[in-house]
Amino acid sequence: MFEILIKTLKTGTVTTKYPQKPDIAPLGFRGKPELLPEKCNFCGECVKACPPGVIWLDEEKGEKRFTLSCCGCIFCGMCEEVCPCGAIRLTREYELGSKTKDDLLTIIRRRV
Numbered sequence: 573m574f575e576i577l578i579k580t581l582k583t584g585t586v587t588t589k590y591p592q593k594p595d596i597a598p599l600g601f602r603g604k605p606e607l608l609p610e611k612c613n614f615c616g617e618c619v620k621a622c623p624p625g626v627i628w629l630d631e632e633k634g635e636k637r638f639t640l641s642c643c644g645c646i647f648c649g650m651c652e653e654v655c656p657c658g659a660i661r662l663t664r665e666y667e668l669g670s671k672t673k674d675d676l677l678t679i680i681r682r683r684v
């Protein structure tokens with residue numbers, strides 16, 4: 573018991589001050605996917621590659637629509653890997669708490 577106490581005192585504090593102080597995720601961390609609308613050509617490769625199926629394309633009233641829902645995203649990075657245009661990339665953002673599922677949607681629209 574005494575040994576454990578000594579070891580603990582020597583180690584010091586290893587926890588961080590988060591959330592009072594922002595905690596930056598390390599390089600390579602796979603967080604929220606981000607879309608770069610100007611680069612997307614609506615090819616649908618990411619839709620086919622997304623394991624949980626949280627990306628979809630549809631068309632309505634002469635408008636193409638691309639939707640990505642972070643609700644259900646497993647942050648695998650497949651969308652980024654297959655996108656031929658570099659239009660989607662995973663960021664280091666991990667604070668994804670929201671009151672509604674709709675708040676977790678990213679939608680881009682384009683006239684056809």
Ligand code: SF4
Pocket residue numbers: 605621622623624625626627640644645646647648649650651652
């Ligand atoms: S990171 Fe994975 S689960 Fe999330 S949108 Fe991309 S392919 Fe889908």
Ligand code: SF4
Pocket residue numbers: 611612613614615616617618619654655656657658659660
């Ligand atoms: S994000 Fe990339 S892979 Fe997905 S539809 Fe747009 S261009 Fe195609």
